[in-house]
Amino acid sequence: xxxxxxxxxxEDILENDFVCNLDACKGACCVEGEAGAPLEEKExxxxxxxxxxxxxxxxxxxxxxxxxxxxxxxGLDGEWETPLVNDKECAYVIFTEQGIAKCGLxxxxxxxxxxxxxxxxxxxxxVRVKEFSELTAVNYHKWQICNxxxxxxxxxxxxxYQFVKDALIRKFGEDWYQELESVGxxxxxx
Numbered sequence: 001x002x003x004x005x006x007x008x009x010x011e012d013i014l015e016n017d018f019v020c021n022l023d024a025c026k027g028a029c030c031v032e033g034e035a036g037a038p039l040e041e042k043e044x045x046x047x048x049x050x051x052x053x054x055x056x057x058x059x060x061x062x063x064x065x066x067x068x069x070x071x072x073x074x075g076l077d078g079e080w081e082t083p084l085v086n087d088k089e090c091a092y093v094i095f096t097e098q099g100i101a102k103c104g105l106x107x108x109x110x111x112x113x114x115x116x117x118x119x120x121x122x123x124x125x126x127v128r129v130k131e132f133s134e135l136t137a138v139n140y141h142k143w144q145i146c147n148x149x150x151x152x153x154x155x156x157x158x159x160x161y162q163f164v165k166d167a168l169i170r171k172f173g174e175d176w177y178q179e180l181e182s183v184g185x186x187x188x189x190x
Contacts, residue, residue, distance in 0.1 A: 012140035013160040017153030024148030027101030031089040036082035038121040047071040065091040123167035
């Protein structure tokens with residue numbers, strides 16, 4: 001572990017490679033698991049505000065789940081998260097003709113319907129961030145369904161932190177990321 005400002009960062013994000021391989025995994029991270037995508041408190045209001053613009057991009061099953069549960073829910077751990085369709089996929093998931101799960105929130109953003117891409121937890125994945133009173137932990141989340149992403153990342157030689165560069169900048173800022181890159185270069189030399 002190493003520290004940048006008030007963040008404590010796992011070396012795993014420097015030492016492991018990762019590039020999403022949607023053709024192989026079919027976007028399983030949006031479908032598998034026991035909970036919706038983690039949300040920051042401020043993101044709950046964003047979801048409420050943009051839902052009317054996002055709704056046309058969603059599947060009927062997702063709309064039904066959102067309209068019965070809300071644009072966000074309190075998870076079993078007491079944290080905010082996206083609602084699920086029948087305790088399975090995220091309510092904001094849409095599927096391509098090839099059966100690949102994609103984010104309806106991101107589709108709305110890319111179409112210019114909203115100015116918000118998607119929850120930061122989704123944008124950061126496979127990096128997970130946990131806020132504590134004094135520090136924020138930044139860790140690499142290993143999940144078997146992402147083995148194809150690890151293989152592709154290794155082939156392309158893209159470390160986790162570079163794969164999620166835009167998301168890390170969105171979360172922590174450009175200066176923080178520049179320092180992370182510097183630490184990463186030094187760390188990988190040793």
